[in-house]
Amino acid sequence: MNKRDFLKGAILFFPAGGLLAMARDASGKANGKAYEPASHFYGMGIEIDKCIGCSRCVEACKAENDVPAEPFYFRTWIERYQIRPSGESVVESINVKGRKRDEAADDRDFVRTFFVPKLCNQCAHPPCVQVCPVGATFQTKDGVVLVDKDRCLGCRYCIQACPYGARYLDPRTHTADKCTFCYHRVVKGLQPACVEVCPTGARIFGDLKSRASRLVRFARMNKVHVLKPALNTEPKVYYAQLDGEVR
Amino acid sequence: MNPETAAGLYELLEQVTGYIYPNEIEIHWSILIVAYPYLTGLVAGAFILASLVKVFNVKEVQPVYRLSLLTALAFLLVAPMPLLLHLGRPERFYEILLTPNPTSAMAMFGFVYAWYLMGVLLLEIWFEFRRDLVVLAQQARPPLRWLYAALSLFSKDISDGALAFDRKAIRAITVIGIPSAFLLHGYVGFIFGSVKANPWWSSVLMPLVFLMSAIVSGIALVVFLYMVLTALRRQPIDMACLDKVTSYLFYAVIVDFSLEALDFIHRLYESEESVGILAKLITDKLFMSLFVLQILLGMFIPLGILVLAKSSRRFNDDLRKLLYFTAVILIQLGIFATRWNVVIGGQLFSKSFRGLMTYKMEVMGIEGLAVTIVVLVLPFVILAAFVRLLPTQRLAEREAAGAAALSGGSR
Numbered sequence: 252m253n254k255r256d257f258l259k260g261a262i263l264f265f266p267a268g269g270l271l272a273m274a275r276d277a278s279g280k281a282n283g284k285a286y287e288p289a290s291h292f293y294g295m296g297i298e299i300d301k302c303i304g305c306s307r308c309v310e311a312c313k314a315e316n317d318v319p320a321e322p323f324y325f326r327t328w329i330e331r332y333q334i335r336p337s338g339e340s341v342v343e344s345i346n347v348k349g350r351k352r353d354e355a356a357d358d359r360d361f362v363r364t365f366f367v368p369k370l371c372n373q374c375a376h377p378p379c380v381q382v383c384p385v386g387a388t389f390q391t392k393d394g395v396v397l398v399d400k401d402r403c404l405g406c407r408y409c410i411q412a413c414p415y416g417a418r419y420l421d422p423r424t425h426t427a428d429k430c431t432f433c434y435h436r437v438v439k440g441l442q443p444a445c446v447e448v449c450p451t452g453a454r455i456f457g458d459l460k461s462r463a464s465r466l467v468r469f470a471r472m473n474k475v476h477v478l479k480p481a482l483n484t485e486p487k488v489y490y491a492q493l494d495g496e497v498r
Numbered sequence: 499m500n501p502e503t504a505a506g507l508y509e510l511l512e513q514v515t516g517y518i519y520p521n522e523i524e525i526h527w528s529i530l531i532v533a534y535p536y537l538t539g540l541v542a543g544a545f546i547l548a549s550l551v552k553v554f555n556v557k558e559v560q561p562v563y564r565l566s567l568l569t570a571l572a573f574l575l576v577a578p579m580p581l582l583l584h585l586g587r588p589e590r591f592y593e594i595l596l597t598p599n600p601t602s603a604m605a606m607f608g609f610v611y612a613w614y615l616m617g618v619l620l621l622e623i624w625f626e627f628r629r630d631l632v633v634l635a636q637q638a639r640p641p642l643r644w645l646y647a648a649l650s651l652f653s654k655d656i657s658d659g660a661l662a663f664d665r666k667a668i669r670a671i672t673v674i675g676i677p678s679a680f681l682l683h684g685y686v687g688f689i690f691g692s693v694k695a696n697p698w699w700s701s702v703l704m705p706l707v708f709l710m711s712a713i714v715s716g717i718a719l720v721v722f723l724y725m726v727l728t729a730l731r732r733q734p735i736d737m738a739c740l741d742k743v744t745s746y747l748f749y750a751v752i753v754d755f756s757l758e759a760l761d762f763i764h765r766l767y768e769s770e771e772s773v774g775i776l777a778k779l780i781t782d783k784l785f786m787s788l789f790v791l792q793i794l795l796g797m798f799i800p801l802g803i804l805v806l807a808k809s810s811r812r813f814n815d816d817l818r819k820l821l822y823f824t825a826v827i828l829i830q831l832g833i834f835a836t837r838w839n840v841v842i843g844g845q846l847f848s849k850s851f852r853g854l855m856t857y858k859m860e861v862m863g864i865e866g867l868a869v870t871i872v873v874l875v876l877p878f879v880i881l882a883a884f885v886r887l888l889p890t891q892r893l894a895e896r897e898a899a900g901a902a903a904l905s906g907g908s909r
Contacts (some may be wrong), residue, residue, distance in 0.1 A: 384594045385590075402592060404587050
């Protein structure tokens, strides 16, 4: 290459680079604004009377998030409550196969039966975040509690500190893991997998900072309650028609 | 996932009674985490016994002063090992020192530990042994001479002024050391006591209970070691010392028992939401380790033995020694059971308060029994090395004691 060719190339090259950058910015604007975590605050509503216990949410969650298949690791699971006239409840996690079920029980023995989907409550005051010695578990600005598996020591203090049993130690990475509200989907404007697949619309995901959000509508239309309110963890998973037996 | 682990968990699933959250099947804090508070408790207890000599001028305890300090050091060196082995990612342990989370009780571990090791224990030991190290460096032959010289940090000054400064320094360090020892073990109690999700742990008394049981176990350990050491060296036991130390042990057990009884009665009386499952826990899962090992064998029987040894003047020295020896071994067993009941007990019930899990201890695995035994034996090996290298009595005192023993023998 002689000097002349080089200069020609250089003259073309730099403006072309600038044009590419401009094109990139323009395409970004076409897709809407860049994601701004501080302008969101996510939560979930669960309408217990709508849950039919089909467990599609559990399966979708395991598939979407590569949760180990064994029945000891769940980011979300379904509990079945059967309450006897005496007030005694028979509770079962319907996704844990291998335990003997009491099939002989007659439906008429119970006064109320219902399913309760459970997941990480994405607490506003998360005890897991408080106790993590290295800050591997943290809260995002949009209100989701996440685990950085590249920082987690696997000390499991967070698992002990979670009042809801929402965490497990991933046997492959030996680090703590739990529901992320499908953060990778949410930041793209998608619904969490469990919400997307629920056939009855029992799960409602939304942004508490947006007045138009489905979650805000849910909270307007239902009396809602959270799990273990006495612990003051301020869960952001809100249950409608929550029975007092549910812990 | 490791098929063996999976099989183990399926097996545990069959043993669940009632309802547990599905993620709760795995018991996360294993017997290694039982060993951790047990070891730090011994450190704090041994140090507090040593401080009795320096701060409260309890002269009778002087014969076990150095032994207590060395015991504390030997156990402190091993104390972080079970934690490290237990981590899912042990290679990342340094993060706890480099990027600690200020709201985490556990993150303080590195600082509390480093402070206690370097700010208190090593410093006090150095000042205490400095003179003897200087003397030994002059007397010993080359390989050891260099070691002693290095351990004395190449100081040579053993003038009266320098020794007076040593004594002053020791006293000052001990004064700081007592609250530090309280911090070291009270902090371990806080790690458990501050977990509000767990009603078996969550108690403001937890740091105090840990502290008192630490003092109990530390004193009992030093008594045990003192008796073994004198027997190995065929030296006479200083009965005044032994009587005094076991008196402290007796009071410490009483206070420890009272605190635990208070905690128990308080829970029972308040009878909160969790009382049902906790009652099931102690009757179904912890009956042996709580009622039999911790309370009966670890407290009532040793207390009875100590009362017996103290109350009757008919017992001669040999019988008293036997009684004390039995008592301290039982106490040690009881404190280990105490740690077990806290750490493992707190993980055997579901946070749904509806069911109980089972802990199946590994034997050979990294979190198993074999490793734990190594972790528990290692401090004794380290201590044996310390005791071989460093005089457990001041050099001049040792000669005097030897002379006294000789004259006693000739009588």
